[in-house]
Amino acid sequence: MPSPFTPLPLERAGARAAVLPYGAHVTAWSTADGEQLYLSPRTAYEEGSAIRGGVPVVFPQFSDRGPLPKHGFARTRAWDVLAHAADAVTLALRDDAATRALWPHPFRAELRVVLSDDTLAVTLAVENPGADAIAFTAALHTYLRVADVADVAVEGLRGVRYQDNTARGAERLDDADAVRFDGEVDRVYLDVPNEVTVREPGRARVVRAEGFRDVVVWNPGAERARGIADLEPDGWRRFVCVEAGAVVQPVTLDAGARWTGTQRIAVAPAR
Ligand SMILES: O=P(O)(O)OC[C@H]1O[C@@H](O)[C@H](O)[C@@H](O)[C@@H]1O
Numbered sequence: 341m342p343s344p345f346t347p348l349p350l351e352r353a354g355a356r357a358a359v360l361p362y363g364a365h366v367t368a369w370s371t372a373d374g375e376q377l378y379l380s381p382r383t384a385y386e387e388g389s390a391i392r393g394g395v396p397v398v399f400p401q402f403s404d405r406g407p408l409p410k411h412g413f414a415r416t417r418a419w420d421v422l423a424h425a426a427d428a429v430t431l432a433l434r435d436d437a438a439t440r441a442l443w444p445h446p447f448r449a450e451l452r453v454v455l456s457d458d459t460l461a462v463t464l465a466v467e468n469p470g471a472d473a474i475a476f477t478a479a480l481h482t483y484l485r486v487a488d489v490a491d492v493a494v495e496g497l498r499g500v501r502y503q504d505n506t507a508r509g510a511e512r513l514d515d516a517d518a519v520r521f522d523g524e525v526d527r528v529y530l531d532v533p534n535e536v537t538v539r540e541p542g543r544a545r546v547v548r549a550e551g552f553r554d555v556v557v558w559n560p561g562a563e564r565a566r567g568i569a570d571l572e573p574d575g576w577r578r579f580v581c582v583e584a585g586a587v588v589q590p591v592t593l594d595a596g597a598r599w600t601g602t603q604r605i606a607v608a609p610a611r
Contacts, residue, residue, distance in 0.1 A: 344418035345385050350455045352427035357455050362387075363415040364431040364451035366395040369460045371607050373543060376460070378485040378579035382570045390415045392570040393483045393579070395462060397451055400443055400476030402556075402587045403505075408442055411481070414449065428454045446470035463602040468593035475592045479556060479585030480603045482547070486540050489559055489577050493518035496536040497555070502527040503588065521580065524561035528554055528587050536582055537608070544608040549584035551601030556583035 344362035351357075358368040362385075369376045379393035390396060390411070399414035401407075409416075417439070419431035433449045440446075448467040453460070468474045486492050495518045503509045505526035518539075519525060532555045535548045549555065558581040560568060565576035584603035591599050 348429050352455045353457050359429050359453050361419050364397050364419040365391050378483040380571050382572050396481040398479040398481050402477040445474045459606040461604045465600040467598040471595050473594050475590040477587050477590050479583045481583045483579040484538050489521045492540045492580050496534040500529045502529040521559050524564050525559050527557050530588050542610050544610050546606045546608045547582050548604045552584035552586050554585040554587045556585050
């Protein structure tokens, strides 16, 4: 059996991406503008460890908001490859003895990644094959590469409520024109109505979500980054996480039901 750490390449009209079966993890995505994702060179690439960067799939629990390992188990499992074309790949994960020991529910998850000229579309689908309802939280924990986080503005969140994880989840209303990064930022924006734009000098990326109601914005800042062993020194300056998520309101699936959530990241002209 091939290693789950062997990347599956995608290519379309000059755009490229790589997806690992381990975690169904998009580890790279480049367009004519260059690499769009941050991937830590200190990533361990070993069973049981999460990959630092790219697009980790968070399922069935967001962060430490429950009894499971942080961000659930999907990011540290080898997924099956269902289909691999030049510009798209579909992977699947289903319950087994190991997942049921952590989370005693049957499920079928699928992750589909589709590459087009300037857009990366990632869809997570979850189906409940069991007889009882299941509930889960999930996110696509995208690490967008930036030149320097100090120069980044995340737009589209003005007037949206958020839970501030740096203040024990205190709920606030964002009244700033953009989110800027001067120290740790760790926020879950609720019921986000708009697309979110990550703008920096010379480049912009637009993140659109369907099915996911929330958007997480995260950067650890210098101090917290010191405690993250798989980040290189100053690695925290090179990314902003913008994560489409179903975080605050869990998704509930009745017997036989299916849910899908999509995140589309498009490279947009810089202003
Ligand atoms: O280090 P991990 O487990 O990949 O988590 C990274 C971060 O993920 C974010 O989504 C959370 O909001 C943060 O609180 C968390 O620190």
